[in-house]
Amino acid sequence: MARSPAEEDEGSDQAGTVVVGVPQGKDAQLIVTFAGVDQTVSFTTGERTSKTAATYYRSKSTADLTGTYGPHRVVKGDFGLEHQTHFTKVTVLPSADGLGWAKSGTMWVAVGTEGSDVRTNLPGTRDYFYSSPVSSPRTAQLVDARSHSFALAGKLVTTMSSEGDLVFQVPETTRSVTLRYAPTATFAVTRVWSSQANPTGGTVTLPSMTVKVDLPQ
Numbered sequence: 001m002a003r004s005p006a007e008e009d010e011g012s013d014q015a016g017t018v019v020v021g022v023p024q025g026k027d028a029q030l031i032v033t034f035a036g037v038d039q040t041v042s043f044t045t046g047e048r049t050s051k052t053a054a055t056y057y058r059s060k061s062t063a064d065l066t067g068t069y070g071p072h073r074v075v076k077g078d079f080g081l082e083h084q085t086h087f088t089k090v091t092v093l094p095s096a097d098g099l100g101w102a103k104s105g106t107m108w109v110a111v112g113t114e115g116s117d118v119r120t121n122l123p124g125t126r127d128y129f130y131s132s133p134v135s136s137p138r139t140a141q142l143v144d145a146r147s148h149s150f151a152l153a154g155k156l157v158t159t160m161s162s163e164g165d166l167v168f169q170v171p172e173t174t175r176s177v178t179l180r181y182a183p184t185a186t187f188a189v190t191r192v193w194s195s196q197a198n199p200t201g202g203t204v205t206l207p208s209m210t211v212k213v214d215l216p217q
Helices: none
Strands: 029-034 037-042 062-076 079-093 106-119 128-130 140-143 149-157 164-171 176-181 184-189 201-205 209-214
Touching (some): 079 128, 079 201
Antiparallel strands (some): 062 079, 079 106, 106 164, 128 184, 140 149, 140 176, 149 164, 184 201
């Protein structure tokens, strides 16, 4: 195997050419290892394969998604919560920040959100700590055509707000899923404010919605 002169210059970032001598009728493969994952390219067919990074080789990785949740409100005694968000896109990924490579035969599905808003401006709500419903693993799940469900694996936060991508791990052969979104939050009376708030703590779940999601192919 030989490299072009441009690649011989140490530190060069120019494009180069790899030249390989192959016996007639045989196939040569280039194996590239990145972050512990092997990706193979056939010099004969140009086919790219990987047990883990196969999602890279789709014709597209992102598709539009349309869906609006809320605003919906839930009240439990002195505690009240209001939430809304917009679903904007769906992306398939072999690797995700903070989550690493998806397991062999699977891929990450990231559902993009924007305009997310959580409000607790109801009477008495200032007496409570509460968890963001957007971050709860119970808030969202994907369900495939065989009724297999996939729990929320994590959240890729893109701003300092609660916006970001909801990330799930599904089989790489999955073509479409249904997003079930039912925001859930826990709450408890703070130590700073009056302890007369009732109840002293608990869990609330806002109304649910479903969105059909066709994955990029």
